[in-house]
Amino acid sequence: METLAGASDLTAAFSSRGVDFAALGGAYLVFIASCVATAAAFFAARKYLVVAPNKHTRDYAQYVCAVLLTLLIATALENELLPAAAPTLRYVAYPQILFLLVLHVWMFRRQEPWIVELGASSIVASTAVAALAAGAAGSFRIAHAVMLLVFAGLLGFLWYQSVSTKRAFMNAASIYVRTKENLDAPVAPQKPWLGLPHWAALVVASVLLAVVNSLLRGAGIEQIPAVDVAFESVVLLAVTALVCAVPATSYWLARKAWMPELTRFVWLVWIVVGFAFTYGNYLTSLGKA
Numbered sequence: 001m002e003t004l005a006g007a008s009d010l011t012a013a014f015s016s017r018g019v020d021f022a023a024l025g026g027a028y029l030v031f032i033a034s035c036v037a038t039a040a041a042f043f044a045a046r047k048y049l050v051v052a053p054n055k056h057t058r059d060y061a062q063y064v065c066a067v068l069l070t071l072l073i074a075t076a077l078e079n080e081l082l083p084a085a086a087p088t089l090r091y092v093a094y095p096q097i098l099f100l101l102v103l104h105v106w107m108f109r110r111q112e113p114w115i116v117e118l119g120a121s122s123i124v125a126s127t128a129v130a131a132l133a134a135g136a137a138g139s140f141r142i143a144h145a146v147m148l149l150v151f152a153g154l155l156g157f158l159w160y161q162s163v164s165t166k167r168a169f170m171n172a173a174s175i176y177v178r179t180k181e182n183l184d185a186p187v188a189p190q191k192p193w194l195g196l197p198h199w200a201a202l203v204v205a206s207v208l209l210a211v212v213n214s215l216l217r218g219a220g221i222e223q224i225p226a227v228d229v230a231f232e233s234v235v236l237l238a239v240t241a242l243v244c245a246v247p248a249t250s251y252w253l254a255r256k257a258w259m260p261e262l263t264r265f266v267w268l269v270w271i272v273v274g275f276a277f278t279y280g281n282y283l284t285s286l287g288k289a
Contacts, residue, residue, distance in 0.1 A: 019091050027092035030133050034096060037125035038118075045117040049163055053111035056161035061108035061119065063154055066268045068101045071147065073276045081283040088141040093130075100126060120158055127151050190258045192248065198263055202240075202270060206233040209274050216281040236277060240270045 051057070072094065078087035100122055107119040127148055134140040194202070210232035214224040244266050251259040259265065 023090065023092045026133070026137075027090075027096070030129055031096050031099075033133075034122075034126045034129045037129055038122045041121035041125050042118050045121055046114065048166055049117065050166055051113040051116045052162050052164075053113060053116055054162055057111055057116050057158065058108055060154060060158040060162075061104045062265075062268065063157075064104045064119070064123065064151075065101060065108065066272055067147075067150055067154070068097055068104070070272050070275055072097055072101075073272065074143070074279060077276065077280050077283055081280065082286065088139070088143045096126060116158075116162070120155060123151050123155060190260050190262045192252070192258045192262075194263060194266060198266075202237060202266075203233070205270070206236045206274075209233075209236060209278060213277055213281045216278065216285050232277070236270075236274060239273050240266065243269050243273065 045051075071089070075087075075089040075091060075093065075097075078089050079091055103122055104119050107115050131140070131144065131148060134144050207229060210229040211224060213232055214228060244262070247265070248259045248262060251257070
């Protein structure tokens with residue numbers, strides 16, 4: 001009997017978070033449709049486009065990974081902190097998001113034209129299919145619109161920096177100009193720590209974010225304890241440093257050199273961690289309202 005009661009509780013816990021057979025079936029159909037649309041977009045890109053992998057394609061992959069990781073965090077926070085009927089992002093989308101995340105990590109590590117085209121095609125197809133499915137089901141919300149705009153901006157960045165049409169390629173006086181195929185500027189050796197300006201900027205940004213978190217919890221500007229602000233700022237910086245230490249140390253152990261563009265990576269991690277803190281406080285304040 002206890003086993004049946006435990007299974008019933010587990011089923012209820014999944015159901016309250018939108019994970020049931022109907023939702024899983026719908027998510028599976030969306031995933032299959034996204035795969036088909038990705039294949040179509042990929043073959044079209046291979047036929048009509050020329051991609052020149054460069055520094056900007058790596059940047060694009062890095063930014064997409066940060067956005068997808070933020071989406072995973074936002075989904076978990078909404079489902080755990082809001083009432084069952086309120087979340088706009090559901091756990092059933094996790095497999096597809098993880099698939100896109102792995103694909104773009106691969107794209108970041110291997111800069112080849114077909115991988116770049118496959119990654120961009122997957123984002124185009126997934127966002128289009130997800131938007132159509134949400135619109136057809138009447139569940140299109142502001143969170144979906146924000147994600148569409150973000151991914152559209154990232155795809156526009158990739159197109160501007162690294163993509164040309166084959167027609168432009170054939171008619172170009174110089175293939176290097178029209179295909180945006182330029183040599184990457186040499187990257188200066190990265191130190192294993194940030195410089196003073198970056199540390200100062202991170203501290204100031206962390207303090208401001210801690211103040212915003214206190215305001216989101218319902219405190220007035222004159223009621224915010226300085227100790228709480230200092231504590232949250234230190235936690236935010238510590239979590240950022242710990243998250244960044246893992247890939248930076250792994251890179252050094254593998255190549256005996258410090259990770260290039262460590263500063264950019266630290267800021268991306270800080271944004272994701274800061275979003276988790278801030279969005280969590282925002283959802284908690286909604287739950288208390």
